[in-house]
Amino acid sequence: MGKIIKGKIVADALNEKLISEVEILKKKGIIPKLLIMRVGSNGSDLAYEKGALKKCKKIGILSEVREFPETIPQDEFISEIKKANEDKAINGILIFRPFPKQLNENLIKYEIAPDKDVDCFSPVNVAKIMEKDPTGFSPCTPSAVIEILKYYNVPMKGRRAVVIGRSMVVGKPVAMLLLNENATVTICHSKTEDMPSVCSQADILVVGIGRAKAVNSQYIKEGAAVIDVGINTDENGNLCGDVDTEDCIEKSSMITPVPGGVGSVTTSILAKHVIKACRQQNGGDSIYE
Structure with missing residues (x-):
């Protein structure tokens, strides 16, 4: 008979490593930050968001949620993504999907900055998985x-x-x-x-x-x-x-x-990706030296 392998023990082990990494970054005056962009208030999005915010707090990552009305026009939403791309205080961006019908995912996915795309929305990061490029972010x-x-x-x-x-x-x-x-x-x-x-x-x-x-x-x-x-x-x-x-x-x-x-491990991976993005945006592994 096989054994049940739970995710919590995996997440706990990963969290310990991430807390240590954040402490090193903080000593350098750098605090990783995640931005969550959510259109509307879908129940599953809210549940994941709650878990992600809790995990970020536990690990020491700053987090912010920007909620937009379900009727937001596409050009306005793209403008908000571009603002987040340009904000140097934000290291990782998570955009919840699927979108309401007026937002075209096949266009919007090209707008998020690949180096902040911590859940592989951008086609650039999809390509990096194919190429086994370690700078990319997988889902x-x-x-x-x-x-x-x-x-x-x-x-x-x-x-x-x-x-x-x-x-x-x-x-x-x-x-x-x-x-x-x-x-x-x-x-x-x-x-x-x-x-x-x-x-x-x-x-x-x-x-x-x-x-x-x-x-x-x-x-x-x-x-x-x-x-x-x-x-x-x-x-x-x-x-x-x-x-x-x-x-x-x-x-x-x-x-x-x-x-x-x-599912127990997924938010820890999100946190890991935010820290990785922060590190890459601030000089790579040399930041730990």
Whole structure:
């Protein structure tokens, strides 16, 4: 029987390192700052925002929220992004999506400064993931997946990894991050034939398709590490993932729970990216010398 691997212990270990980094920066007279830009008041955005603000405070990062009306015109919103780009006190910018219909994401994503884009909204940072450019910023949730695998000493080099889902939010970027760790990666999606057979060959299975308990033990290789990125509600209204944990835990070596798994690490990754952005904007690693 596999074990449940919780995210909190991973986040706590990462937080300790980040607190130390911020202390060093503060001694140099530098305090990292995150700006959150939110259009409207979507419930899931507010929940994530609350967690992000709490995490920033704990680590010592300054944070600010700029809320805009849901009816804000596109040119006005772009103007606000440009102001944030030019504000030297702001190191990282997080823009919540999706947008209301009058805001065109395919245009707006080119406006955020790539060096402040801490959740990989800009196509420049998407390209940097592809090129394995260490100056870029990958999306926080896929980065949390890799952080968990590393913390629990799950070998990635040479191992077969299967990702279910091909979104730009999770599927594609996590596949590239696994490839950058020298895993052999397969992406499954709605048109994949005999998906359980493909997935059952995976040493590492990452699931992010947005369907409650869609993955059962038929998808699991004996001894596989299973990372569940989904957040859904079951028939009783309880939070659950894309993986049927009870059915899969017997075959897996380890599996992340929902809630309490990947999501627990995501805000720590956001904080890590803000500190990285701050460092890069202030002379790189030489700042610690």
